[in-house]
Amino acid sequence: MAGQNNNAPVGVFDSGLGGLTVAREIMRQLPSENIVYFGDTARVPYGSKSKDTIVYFSRQIVEFLKTKQVKAIVVACNTASALALEEIKDEVDLPMIGVVKPGAAAAAATTKTGRVGVIGTRATVESGIYTEVLKEIDPSISVIGKACPLFVPMVEEGMTEHPVMMEMIDYYLRFLKKSDVDSLVLGCTHYPLLRSQIADYLGSRITLVNPAYETARGLKKLLEENNLLNRQKEQAAANLYVSDLPERFKAFANSILPIDIDRVKTVNVEQY
């Protein structure tokens, strides 16, 4: 492993465009790292699908990323991190990191009441993965999970500023506001895009944890441990691939990433 492929890119994948919030954090914290991103826009969303299906899709994507000679893989999707990462990690001869463990560790470090909230897709919340990981860190922590399936389509519909968005936040999070939860994991990569609305609604008593930020920190540590950090001085590159609708994806990528994206390529991921 000793540093032969430090210049190789980091592979990052998600069911769609939400994982770009993770890519953005990696670009901010690790500006020398080249990135190959894959968004599975032909089969998005993952959050309402079964474990078997998500493992099957994730395996195909990992096979695709390997053809790009990636040196490490970031599962930038809470659902795939929750349902597929453990299953496929041992099959892959590369360092891999998901968003769940870094997010859970930050939440455990933040809570004073020992009551942590987790919001995400139905698949992530029903998997119980955040509860499992938080209890491994500290068995005294108790977790309240809540699936919020409409947040993703509302963000993608551009309704984050609309009054109905606040009603939907109230619909899903009212009980959390009344609880003694003091740390809330934004357990879906779209949710950082609702961060200020959720913070306004819940108030300052509840700290919001953004797993994207924590994952980029975790990736840095993982690359250091494996002697894989990129030492280059020049500007790193990002190559973006999707399984459908590259133009819409490109527009979204340019609206949130710190670098210009000229081109997004389409891949038939079912072939892998």
Add this chain to the structure above:
Amino acid sequence: MAGQNNNAPVGVFDSGLGGLTVAREIMRQLPSENIVYFGDTARVPYGSKSKDTIVYFSRQIVEFLKTKQVKAIVVACNTASALALEEIKDEVDLPMIGVVKPGAAAAAATTKTGRVGVIGTRATVESGIYTEVLKEIDPSISVIGKACPLFVPMVEEGMTEHPVMMEMIDYYLRFLKKSDVDSLVLGCTHYPLLRSQIADYLGSRITLVNPAYETARGLKKLLEENNLLNRQKEQAAANLYVSDLPERFKAFANSILPIDIDRVKTVNVEQY
């Protein structure tokens, strides 16, 4: 073609469970017809994906249905009817019908003002297919289309009775209420499940057209023309297949179909 396979089933497919509203109408109007239904729950939704992807998925499903020796195929999905039906009809040696033409014909017969509204997914509305078909029937008709991407996830989230549902209907349909549209096509197979809420909101001046109902009528005519009607006296059977989450699908099917569904089978449709 002369009547050799009258007892063969009719193949019906959709991106997920919405097409069951079409299967329900076929069961009501053609109770002797056996049905093989496929719902692409692993790759749902189609409405926000590209034409190429929807054609590719539809071809795979048609190949699967052919292995079940179907005598005709109903594309019970507005998006696939809009984007894939014309493309693949000539490749398939079976009578095929989609939901768009029957829905458009009923709307053309209903309107007095000559102004027809069409609501559906983004892909269906942006395809302009309803406008095209309505103008073929009567060039003087003008069409107002409106994509309502949040209706499907809200129905699937069980929020049809929630006050936020009425706000979302207001958000999408306010301009239609003020227009001189007098006939509105429910151009997505989920929307009949919102029929009473939409009717309450729009009032009696606007007639709602349900393409599911019209498609079952069109199927009857198509089978008659091809001498393919099933003459059996015994109760017809329905075999349901999905690409993911059969249990959830079964529960939904039993909540809306007039017959009991014991079992829903899972198929890996990518193999076809």
